[in-house]
Amino acid sequence: MSIANQPLLKLENITKRFKELTAVNGVNLEVSLGEKLVIIGPSGSGKSTLLRAINLLEEIEEGTISFEGREVGYVMRGGKRHPDRPQAISALRAEIGMVFQHFHLFPHMTVLGNVMEGPMTVQRKSAEEARTIALDILEKVGLADKRDVFPATLSGGQKQRVAIARALAMRPKLMLFDEPTSALDPELVGEVFDTIHTLADEGMTMIIVTHHMGFARELADRVIFMESGNFLAQGTPEELFSIAQDNERIRGFLNRLL
Amino acid sequence: MIYLVSRAFVALLFLCTLAGNCLGAADYDQLFRQSSDLMAQGDLDGALTLLRQVPTPAAGEEAGPFVSSRMQAARIHAAQENTDKAIAACQEVLKLFPDNSEARNFVAALREQLKPGWHTVLSDTLRFLPSLAKGALMTLMLVFCTMLVSPLGGLLLALGRISTLRPVSGTCWFIIWFFRGTPLLLQLFFIYYGLPSLGITLPPFTAAVIGLGLNYSAYLGEIIRGAIQSIDHGQMEAAKAIGMSYSQAMRRVIIPQTYKRLMPPIGNEFIALIKDTALVSTIAMVELMRSADQLFNTYFNITALALAAVIYLVLTTIFTFIFEKIEYRAGIYEHR
Numbered sequence: 240m241s242i243a244n245q246p247l248l249k250l251e252n253i254t255k256r257f258k259e260l261t262a263v264n265g266v267n268l269e270v271s272l273g274e275k276l277v278i279i280g281p282s283g284s285g286k287s288t289l290l291r292a293i294n295l296l297e298e299i300e301e302g303t304i305s306f307e308g309r310e311v312g313y314v315m316r317g318g319k320r321h322p323d324r325p326q327a328i329s330a331l332r333a334e335i336g337m338v339f340q341h342f343h344l345f346p347h348m349t350v351l352g353n354v355m356e357g358p359m360t361v362q363r364k365s366a367e368e369a370r371t372i373a374l375d376i377l378e379k380v381g382l383a384d385k386r387d388v389f390p391a392t393l394s395g396g397q398k399q400r401v402a403i404a405r406a407l408a409m410r411p412k413l414m415l416f417d418e419p420t421s422a423l424d425p426e427l428v429g430e431v432f433d434t435i436h437t438l439a440d441e442g443m444t445m446i447i448v449t450h451h452m453g454f455a456r457e458l459a460d461r462v463i464f465m466e467s468g469n470f471l472a473q474g475t476p477e478e479l480f481s482i483a484q485d486n487e488r489i490r491g492f493l494n495r496l497l
Numbered sequence: 498m499i500y501l502v503s504r505a506f507v508a509l510l511f512l513c514t515l516a517g518n519c520l521g522a523a524d525y526d527q528l529f530r531q532s533s534d535l536m537a538q539g540d541l542d543g544a545l546t547l548l549r550q551v552p553t554p555a556a557g558e559e560a561g562p563f564v565s566s567r568m569q570a571a572r573i574h575a576a577q578e579n580t581d582k583a584i585a586a587c588q589e590v591l592k593l594f595p596d597n598s599e600a601r602n603f604v605a606a607l608r609e610q611l612k613p614g615w616h617t618v619l620s621d622t623l624r625f626l627p628s629l630a631k632g633a634l635m636t637l638m639l640v641f642c643t644m645l646v647s648p649l650g651g652l653l654l655a656l657g658r659i660s661t662l663r664p665v666s667g668t669c670w671f672i673i674w675f676f677r678g679t680p681l682l683l684q685l686f687f688i689y690y691g692l693p694s695l696g697i698t699l700p701p702f703t704a705a706v707i708g709l710g711l712n713y714s715a716y717l718g719e720i721i722r723g724a725i726q727s728i729d730h731g732q733m734e735a736a737k738a739i740g741m742s743y744s745q746a747m748r749r750v751i752i753p754q755t756y757k758r759l760m761p762p763i764g765n766e767f768i769a770l771i772k773d774t775a776l777v778s779t780i781a782m783v784e785l786m787r788s789a790d791q792l793f794n795t796y797f798n799i800t801a802l803a804l805a806a807v808i809y810l811v812l813t814t815i816f817t818f819i820f821e822k823i824e825y826r827a828g829i830y831e832h833r
Contacts, residue, residue: 325743347754357740391832
């Protein structure tokens with residue numbers, strides 16, 4: 240299990256509804272510093288929504304989010320919940336990296352431009368400083384030689400590695416991966432997996448929502464199985480796979496994947 | 498006194514030399530009247546025969562009737578499209594009076610007619626071009642001012658329309674609704690002729706730029722809004738995820754990606770604008786259309802209008818070319 244003692248992220252009673260559908264149903268979660276959490280579960284189980292709620296891309300109806308011991312994202316005004324000031328929300332997002340299933344690289348910027356964008360525009364670093372940071376990170380994800388090309392010329396795997404570099408350039412305290420390998424051709428999954436694995440080995444705190452069992456098996460400290468907006472089971476990979484032996488739903492899900 | 502004597506002498510001379518001829522008392526007035534009557538009846542040849550009867554005056558003799566008769570003959574020949582004979586008649590006059598400006602101008606005009614058609618067009622072109630060029634310059638000034646104003650206005654209207662603040666989006670919707678829904682001509686009239694009654698009097702150029710600017714801002718506003726909303730929603734999320742504010746995301750991520758998509762419709766709008774500037778000729782602006790119209794009304798010469806058409810075509814062609822280049826450059830990141 241994790242080494243940290245105080246949770247970096249604490250979610251209490253998170254509830255998100257889309258009209259009739261309750262996507263996330265009163266979920267509680269603590270993530271310690273350096274912990275690698277993997278959330279699995281069938282499509283529509285609410286795992287992506289939960290992830291997006293953490294950096295406030297989804298507005299939740301109930302619950303509280305605490306980051307580094309502070310409640311974030313919402314304020315009470317006149318007995319009603321309101322989203323916090325935009326500046327406060329942006330400041331939180333700047334500390335949490337997010338990687339999307341479909342990369343969402345900025346197509347009008349070069350690879351280097353994409354990675355420099357956060358430090359330059361958000362952190363107001365000088366171009367030289369941002370460039371140094373960006374080149375350093377591109378080196379790490381193995382794409383320094385692609386720095387001057389536009390994203391349109393890259394393969395899916397390369398795009399996702401640039402997207403990871405873009406998030407890392409902000410020096411985030413927590414990384415969120417939303418199905419980072421689901422949009423990739425099977426032969427390109429490996430390079431992205433390796434990049435995330437390296438990052439995990441360096442001690443980055445991360446939450447990975449995925450269908451890719453490799454993440455759960457090889458780098459997770461804890462695996463959560465989510466269904467219909469609830470956590471059905473959680474534990475170390477070994478624990479979860481043993482629970483799966485007894486739980487028909489989890490076993491069925493895992494069998495379909497393997 | 499001398500005049501009367503000489504007149505009487507001439508009359509006497511005529512009576513002697515042209516005895517039997519009906520020119521009694523050298524009464525040319527009578528002769529001219531008869532020839533006019535014949536002309537009115539369509540008998541041009543008969544009129545010519547009569548006019549021919551006015552003889553070449555001797556030195557010191559009264560030359561008025563002679564000049565009149567030959568010039569009238571020249572006009573008849575010209576009307577019959579017999580340019581050679583017309584010139585010959587004029588030259589009879591010029592032989593005696595080389596400085597007679599009427600005959601000289603008429604010869605010059607006739608010679609001009611003898612020249613091939615392209616020559617006339619060329620000389621007309623040279624004659625009209627300076628004032629048309631001045632008009633075209635004004636048209637260009639209007640186009641440039643509107644091109645500066647309307648993209649900014651359009652962007653503001655577009656951002657206002659997609660704003661979540663109801664009063665802002667409502668106001669922008671109203672502005673677009675009004676200026677897209679009424680004729681530009683009406684808007685120009687209202688600004689130039691209507692505002693003075695509210696105590697606001699604008700010079701024509703200002704009124705024209707305001708009218709064109711508002712109208713084109715409304716159109717560009719909808720085009721820009723469409724382009725912004727066509728950008729994948731994931732782009733905004735990715736920008737926000739690295740901590741950008743809404744305005745940073747718009748400025749750095751969303752709006753730059755609209756440029757390529759905006760170029761074809763905006764190019765279209767600006768080409769329409771070049772032609773729409775012709776409407777401001779109705780509010781006392783002298784631009785290309787007005788210049789051509791003035792020349793046409795002065796000279797009844799279609800060349801002026803044809804030239805204006807050519808200048809409009811040249812302007813629109815240049816703009817088309819420029820916008821194609823910009824479109825290519827704006828989308829360069831999509832080329833592999």
